[in-house]
Amino acid sequence: MPLLELRNLYKSFGGLQAISNVSLTVEEGEIVSIIGPNGAGKSTLFNLITGVYKPDRGDIFFEGQRINGLSPDQVTKRGIARTFQNLRLFTHLTVLENVLIPQHHRLKSGWLGAVLRTPAYLREEEKMREVALEKLSFFGPRLMSFRLHQPVYVLSYANRRRTEMARAMATGAKLLLLDEPSAGMNPKETKEITQIIRRFRDEGGYTIVLVEHKMNLVGEISDRVVVLDYGEKIAEGNYHDVVNDPKVIEAYLGRREE
C-alpha cells in the first residue's frame, strides 16, 4: 500500500484549470520531487493534499484512507506536515515555542488540566520539550542553546527555514511536504539542506515530497521526479530520464519553430 496516493485529481479556479487529471503514488521512504515551470500547479497540488483546497474531482488517499474533504488541521493530525514557500513562522514567538505549537494537537490534557498543571499535563509538556529539542538537533547546535529562547524575527533567513522544517517534523508527521526548501539560500547552505533532507529520510524515517527549482538539488536527492506543466503531469521517472524527456524540455524552453 502506498503512503500517499492521488487519483485523477482535478481543480480549477474559475476558468483556470490549475490541476487536471494528476495521479501520483508515493511509497514509504521515498523522496519525490515535483518540478515544473512557474504556474504549473505545484503549490496548488500541495494545497490540495494538505486540505487548504478541496479537489473538484478525484481522491487523495493517505495510508489507505481517503483524506480529501478534511480540514488542514485534521490532515496534519493524520500525519502530513508541510512547510511554506514564503516562510510562515510564528514570528514573535521563540524558536522553542514555534516547535512546541505543532505538538499541541497531540495533547491529551484539557485546558483546565493545563491551567491546573496536573501531573499528566506536566509529563506531556516535558515530552513535548524533548521532542522539540530532538527535532531541532537535526540542524546541529546552531538552534540549540540561547537561540531556543530568541524570537524568530531575530534569526537569519537560513535559520528560519531550518526552524520551519523542525516545526513540520514536530507535528509527528510521516510525510513531509517541503515547498522550495532551499529558496533564498546560498550555494553552501543549499548543499547543507540537501544533506539534511537526505538525513530526514535516512535517520528520521520520513517520506518526503518536495517542490524545488534548483535542479542540482533535485538531481542529487530525488528517487523520482514528477514534472507538471499547465496542471498536467507530463513526465515521471528518475532524474536523468525526466530532464532528457523532449516534453519536459519543451515545457521549460519552448519548441523550436520548424
Place this chain on the structure above:
Amino acid sequence: MMRNHLLTLATVGLVTLGLYLLTQMDGTSGLLSALRLIFIWGIAAISLNLINGQLGILSLGHHGFMLVGGYVTALLMLPEKERRPFRTRLLSDWARDNLDLDKWLRGLGLDFIANSIDLKFIIALFIAGLAAALLGVLVGAPSLRLKGDYLAIVTFGFGEIIRLLPNAPEVAAFTNGPLGIKGIPGDAGTIWWTFFAFLFVLWFFTRLKFSSYGRAFEGIREDEIAAEAMGVNLAYHKVLAFTISAFFAGVAGGLYASYLQSVDTQTFNFFVTFFLLVAISLGGLGSITGAVIGTAVVVLVRNYGGFLEQPYPAWVGYLSGALLMLGAFAFSAYIRKTRRLRPVIETKHYIFGAIGLALLLVTVFFRNEPWMTQTVQFFGMRKILLAVILILIMIYRREGVMGRAEFSWKLIFGPREDIPSEEQRKQDAWLSNPELNPGASETKEDDDASA
C-alpha cells in the same frame, strides 16, 4: 525557581497587608474605591486581552458579556423587597419571584450558605460567569469564522443587541426594563472579594498563557494559516478563548454591579469596551501585566485627574504650558546630546524652546493684567490627558508599555536565557562563519549550485 515563587508569595502577602492597613485607616475610602475599580476593570481588561491580544482577534462586544454578568448577579442577589416594583408582562411573576439564589439555596436545605452573604456572592458571581460564557459560545460559534474588521462589526452588533435586550418588555420580568435594578446588596462587594477575584484572574490567565493552550492561541495570532497547517483546530481554540474571556467578563460585570449597587443598560454601554481597549492598547496587547498597568493608568487619571478641571487663574495655564514646553525642550536636548549617532540639537528644537521661554517671560511680565488673572476652567481635561497619553504611546511605543512581555522575576534578577553568554556567542560565530570554521560543511564551495 524556588526563589521566584517565594518572591511572588511575599509580594502577594505584602500587598494584602497593605490593603488591610488601608481599610483600617481613616480617609482612604477614595483610594480604596479607586483600587476596587482597578481590580474590577483589570479583570475585564485581562479577559478582553485574551481575545484581542493573545488570540489577535478584534472583538468589540465585551460590554454585552459584562452586562449579562451584572444583571445575573444583581437578580440573584436582590433581596425580596426590592423585587416588588418590577413590572412584568409576558413572563409571569414566577420568574421575578423565583430567580433568587436565596430561595434556591434554602430550597436545597443549604441554609448555612444562604445565611452568609459572602458565600452567596461568590456563587452568584460564578453563575453570572457561566451565563456570560454560555452567551459567549452562542455569539462566538457562528461569528468566529469571520476575520478582522468583519468580526469586529459582528461582535459589536451582538454586544449592542445584548445591551438593548433588557429594555424589551418581554424580558422586563428579569431586568425591570430601562429602570434597571437598584438596591443590590453592597456589603458583599467589599474590596476583599474584588481583590481575591483579581488575584485569581491573574493566576488563571498567567497559567493559561504559559500553557500549551496559550501557545496555540498565540500561534493563531501570529499566523492563522500556519497554525492550522500545524494541527491547531482553529474553530475550537477560538471559541474556547472567547468563552473563557466571556466568563471572566461576566464576573467583572457582577463585581461592578455590586460596586455600584445598581445596574441598568447604560451601566455597560459601548464606552466600556472602548475604555478597556484603550487600557489594553496602552499597556500592550497580549500582555497581562500590560493590561493591569493600562487599566491602572486610565482609572487613576479618571479618579484623580479632577484637579485638572478646577477653575484656575489664567496665568497658571500659561505658566504650566511654558514649563511643559521648556521641559520637553530640555528632555529632547538631553536625549539628542547623549545619543551615539549624530548628537545634534536641530533648529526646530531651539525654536520650540524659544517659544516656551517667550511664553514664560510673557507670563512673568503681564502677570497683573486682567487677561492673566481672570479665572478659567477647562472641562474634559482628564479625557484630553488620556488622549495625549495614548497618542504619545502610539507614536513612541506602538506596542504599548509592556509590548507582549510579562513581568517576571527572571526579567529582573535573571538568568536571561535568550541572551548568549560570551562562550555561546563565540560558538555561534564559529558555527556561522566559514573562515573560522572551514570544516563545518564537508562539501566545497560550489558556485554553480543554484544554477
